[in-house]
Amino acid sequence: MGALMVIFSLQTKQRRKMTDSVEDELELSAARHRPEALEQLEAQTRFSRKELQILYRGFKNECPSGVVNEDTFKEIYSQFFPQGDASTYAHFLFDAFDTDHNGSVSFEDFVMGLSILLRGTVQEKLNWAFNLYDINKDGYITKEEMLDIIKSIYDMMGKCTYPTLKEETPRQHVEIFFQKMDKNRDGVVTIDEFIDCCQNDENIMKSMQLFENVI
């Protein structure tokens, strides 16, 4: 009796495994992606040929299939912040990099984003930052969006911080930000207010130039 049951379960398991493997194969082949030619990328971004080569090698090493999906992205980003939880901020970053919103970041998206961040003008960088903060991409940064962003940044610190993180710290931070940026006090920050305010702030200007020599 028990033998019958065992044989039956073995059969169903085999059948299930076969269908699974076929589906898996299809999925894998669909996710493969080859980037455009080196010359095209060179024309579209501000990186030199050698820099593109180095970037691609690193990219392909970590993501052999050629695209990064959100989970891999979060995993990679979390490795740099071992003490906290970087997944929320990584999610926002992913949305900012995934310009065509297809759920995966290909090498082109990656390199375009990096080109703006590392070699772009200050205007472009601020534009990119605004795009990052504007979660629903409607052209306005509301307090809720900013709160989400700031909370995610604080999450990356983890809980072992000095002084201990309190509940209202992110909220206070948002208040400070809005006080600085929201000139007409309408509760949202538009792109012009943002760029204007940042250009007048010396600290922010200096810090924008910070990562010039990253590659």
Place this chain on the structure above:
Amino acid sequence: MAAGVAAWLPFARAAAIGWMPVANLPMPIAPTNKNKHQDELIILNVSGRRFQTWRNTLDRYPDTLLGSSEKEFFFNEETREYFFDRDPDVFRSILNFYRTGKLHYPRYECISAYDEELAFFGIIPEIISDCCYEEYKDRKRENAERLMDDLEDNKDSKLPNMTFRETMWRAFENPHTSTMALVFYYVTGFFIAISVITNVVETVPCGYMPNQRDIPCGERYTEAFFCMDTACVMIFTVEYLMRLFAAPSRYRFMRSVMSIIDVVAILPYYIGLVMTNNEDVSGAFVTLRVFRVFRIFKFSRHSQGLRILGYTLKSCASELGFLLFSLTMAIIIFATVMFYAEKGSSSSKFTSIPASFWYTIVTMTTLGYGDMVPKTIAGKIFGSICSLSGVLVIALPVPVIVSNFSRIYHQNQRADKRRAQKVQKARLSRMRISKSGSSSAFLHSKRNGLNQSLELTGSLEEDQQLKKTTSLLESQHHHLLHCLEKTTNHEFVDERLYEQGYMQTALQNFPSQSPSLSSEEGITGTCCSRRTKKSMQPLSATHTHSHTHNLQELSALHIQCGERQALNTSRSSLNLMSDESGSLNCKSSGLVTTAIITIPTPPSNNSRASPDAPPPPNPDAPPLPNPGNDVVKISAL
């Protein structure tokens, strides 16, 4: 940080631009790449086989031979390549480690050769990745045991200074150590055999008595058997007491299986002595004699195979359980079926379902006694199905048990138990190490004050010389974490210190109710004494939860506790981080600096955004209450 994602560090740093507009504080300067030459290929010639890789790949692990300047010793000027006179096959795995960040252990390699190569190239074996780690550890343990066995054979000859008790215990455990032990071993074995044979022969009928009935030998030669029994039991008792005396841990010995068997073997005799010929209990007394047969289990001390069999049964408990369970299920099903099938026929032995159990068991185990047979056609059909399925059900778990037995027989079961404990512990500690590795590296570099000088407004000279100690990759990673700290205006701390601070606040919450100074002193006294070994706690943790009246006394006591410690640490004892170095880097203007006491006014949450703090006081002097309403926090200096 895994080397595989080292390639993504530029991306992570670029993404940090997203924090810049949000930050309120100036960012630290980025570490610069001094020697920014183009990435070049280097050739590694290992015993004639040439490997090529990028120089950056090797630089990922600066604390190994290939990643540091140590490889320059192997540079061959004429051929412009690095020559290593080592095994090229093993070098493959080592180079793959640099490329992929994962160190694999090839199964065909000898474990000691592999270990030697790892040691030569400065790679610690603990970073072998999970896929190969079990195998590596297994082989390593087997090797170690082999070495240990060899050692033990040599060691047994020379061990002068062991106490008498320890010698006895060793003699009991390993009979081959001395002739006395061997004699003892054989004598006890002999007596166990004698005792068992006596028990058996006791029941054999021998001879007739006048009243025409066979009586067993035990009743005929009562005194002889009693003398035999007494002798055996005395020997067993003496042996048990000697083992008890010699055991290193008596409690553990008494709980072990062998000692329980010993006790059960000799107890019936003593109970029999105590209980005289009382008619009521003689029946029970007879039952007790059954336990004498447990003496045969004493043989398991003498036979390794018996012990392994017992251990196998114990370790195959799940398979045995499954066997039992499936058999029970089948028995119940078939017994029910047979009962209802045979219900119709007259003079059927299948009087009830439990009565049919016997038939089912006998049939499924293919015994077939024939005392119960089905008579109806339906009964016969189901009976044959029953016997066929019985064969299958029993045949299935048995090979598992058999293979288990053979596996255990080939490995010592002591090694299994030892291994089970250590692997789990080692695995957990490895995971913890890898997780805390990078964060502790950052905190460590902070403690050494490396990051303090890196400020956009600060000077540049110091950071040049400090950079030499950490690799560029690490310093860039630390710079990134430092930017995050500046953005959020909080700092990373060690988990240990954070938990202490947390416990501290919990403790402080309690005495706020009781106004008496003595109780608080008692509590702070205990917590001070508890902390004398570790660094003292950030008192700011208490002040963030600002209590009312008693904080003044509390903080006074705290600072007095700090005084009791050595003077050179008293200042650093108020610090959070720099306990070892004690160097105060006051350049970090962003952090709230000083401390002292509070006042018994209603708490006001001092937000960290207020950087205007009074100048640092002398913490050694007894504090005085500040006039006015400033609640100041103690923080890192």
